[in-house]
Amino acid sequence: MKIAVMPGDGIGPEVTREAVRVIDALDLGITMTHADVGGMAYHAHGHPLPPATLDIASAADAILFGAVGDPACDALDRHLRPEQAILGLRKALTLFANLRPARVFAGLESHSALRPEISRLIDLVIVRELNGDVYFGEKGFRTNAAGEREGYDVMSYATSEVERIAHVAFRAAQGRNKRLCSVDKANVLETSQLWRDTVIAVAAQYPDVALEHMYVDNAAMQLVRNPGHFDVVLTGNLFGDILSDQASMCVGSIGLLASASLGERQTEFGTFGLYEPIHGSAPDIAGKGYANPLATILSAAMLLRHSLGQVAAADRIEAAVAATLHDGVLGRDLGGTAGTAEIGDAVVTRL
Known part of the structure; x- marks a missing residue:
């Protein structure tokens, strides 16, 4: 099972790091390959979706995506702006169906x-x-x-x-x-x-x-x-x-909602898709260590369920997230004080 990991810009690397930790804790034998995308890809390669990134995506069974968006790129021609990376991936990989579940966790x-x-x-x-x-x-x-x-x-x-x-x-x-x-x-x-x-x-x-x-x-x-x-x-x-x-x-918070973008392509394990939190790159809080990673962690659960056929593992992640919230481990977006890594630690512990 192969996942292309694209952390992207702003808080993307922070929240994606915690989702990767959760996947690793399940010990499913998944291979993860990181790729540049968005503003950071433009700064490094001159394009928000470099050919090497698209190649890595095409070779994977699924994509775990962080966020794109960089104010330093706002003046670029539209085709070079970070947001074009996600549109480019959807188009190139024929990801036409976006699933966004929304439910209130008990206690919230x-x-x-x-x-x-x-x-x-x-x-x-x-x-x-x-x-x-x-x-x-x-x-x-x-x-x-x-x-x-x-x-x-x-x-x-x-x-x-x-x-x-x-x-x-x-x-x-x-x-x-x-x-x-x-x-x-x-x-x-x-x-x-x-x-x-x-x-x-x-x-x-x-x-x-x-x-x-x-x-x-x-x-x-x-x-x-x-x-x-x-x-x-x-x-x-x-x-x-x-x-x-x-x-x-x-x-209650945009920091809790995951999403899946699915296409028609079937892999050995399920339907190929791109999975991402619905929040943006939030450059105003990037690097401060308190972005809520739960939407990205829940996106990883959707990835396991839809693209890798790991339904039991997805259920475990969602139960661990629910337990984390029920126990009061809340980020600032929910009025709590827990930081990004602390929330990730809590989910891993509850697995």
């Missing part, structure tokens, strides 16, 4: 921005399409008829792109509570109308899953009003980006 209900009796009901998965939408559509600047500078980004989806992400979401719902909510803006956007029509067509193959549709503005409202209503949420790239971050604050 009061840390949510929502009332405890509401937050404790949160247990959902957001399935976000990753290879389409405005992020990958035609974009640029032009001069309009009034002579003004105008920016544009094209939102588009092909039927086949919606079909493949819809299948992922329906299968996820089959493994949970058999409820799927497809989120769009079909009352305004033609792209969303195609999305809705396609999801309805795919639903015929999953008669055991209850399907509903919701406009994205209503979905954002319901996530704070009645988050327990949701089981699996299916949506596009732009809406999924926003809703998944909103879900993280409903849970």
Whole structure:
């Protein structure tokens, strides 16, 4: 079993280090190869996603990813900015399906921005399409008829792109509570109308899953009003980006949410994927030793489950994280004082 480890920028190396320690503690015989990515790759190699990094990724069974983002690179041409590394990996490796689970750990209900009796009901998965939408559509600047500078980004989806992400979401719902909510803006956007029509067509193959549709503005409202209503949420790239971050604050901290980006490629052990915490590089706290590594550790658990077939090991990690939080080992994002390494130590001890 081979993992490509890409710590990246900011707090990425700190939180990734703890996740690697947790994997090592399981003694599964996994080979881990580190690779440069993001701003640090640009500074070392002149590009945020060097060919050597892509080669290491392609040869692995999965990728454990930290974070990218470096203020020193903000003035670079867009194709050289650190964030292009993650977009490049998604495109080159056809990672089209992003899974972002969100649930409240026992004892942390009061840390949510929502009332405890509401937050404790949160247990959902957001399935976000990753290879389409405005992020990958035609974009640029032009001069309009009034002579003004105008920016544009094209939102588009092909039927086949919606079909493949819809299948992922329906299968996820089959493994949970058999409820799927497809989120769009079909009352305004033609792209969303195609999305809705396609999801309805795919639903015929999953008669055991209850399907509903919701406009994205209503979905954002319901996530704070009645988050327990949701089981699996299916949506596009732009809406999924926003809703998944909103879900993280409903849970209590963005430092607790893991994610998986999966493709169609199957390895000897499972589905190839890239696993990362949903928080950014947080350059303002980089190097201070108090970033919460639990989202990255939980991402490692998802990696073991989906890409390496190590379900029991993934369960152990998640149980150790739950025990760590229950015992009050909390980072600053949760009002505690535990540092990055201390939280990692606590998880390893509880394994």
